[in-house]
Amino acid sequence: MDIPETDNFKKIFYQYYPEVRRKLAALVRDESAADDLAQEVFFRLYRNPPDDPEAMGAWLHRVLTRIGYDYLNKRMRERRLLDRQELLYDKDASPPTGEEVVLNKMEQEDVKNWLKELSDRDRQALLLKYSGYSYAEIAGKLGVNPPVVGTLLSRATAKLKQHAVSSLPQE
Known part of the structure; x- marks a missing residue:
């Protein structure tokens, strides 16, 4: 179908534009963005029209x-x-005090020790998760099926919590 004929394109534009714009406004919930996106839709129509005019x-x-x-x-x-x-560049945040720095280092050391007590697979799964990897990427790195990753992470987290609780001073 050769839509780029000016009169044919105008006819289609005026016929469909209100509906396209209305649907986009409902989808993105932003009137000015809907205008821009509707223009993009018709630009794509102009550049690459459908083969079947009945399916417009x-x-x-x-x-x-x-x-x-x-x-x-x-x-x-x-x-x-x-x-x-x-979060990274909070201008109102004051620099940490010496005491806060020491406590943070101690907490980091505790977490490192608790992680050392986990199996290699559990440790690697947790480190990948908290490094921002997706479940699919974690599955690929660990060589497991993606549906297993959630269970693996849940169990590893539970083990880590158990190590943390067992290391608390007893009263």
Whole structure:
């Protein structure tokens, strides 16, 4: 189908634009972003129209859904990055006192000792998880099936907690 004919494209644009924009606004919940995303949908239509003109509505819906979810995923990644940056660069936080530094070092040493008491696989699973690896990546590194990773991490965490509790001073 050769949509780039100006009159044909205009006809399709005016027919479908309100619906595409409305669906995008409902999906992303941002009016100005919906305008931009709707333009992207019709830009893709102009560049790469569907082969079957009868499937225009379905094609536009599929493209707008994909564009909308891509936008939401990008926004979520940006929000996570900003949250991490705020945690790292909190301007109101005062530098730690000498006592806090010593206590943090002692806590780190305790955790290292507790980790040493775990099996290699449990230790590696926990370290990978807290280094930001996904379950699929952890499964690949450990050579296990991805569904097993959750159970493995749960058990390793329980063992770590058990070591931490057993090392507490008895009253």
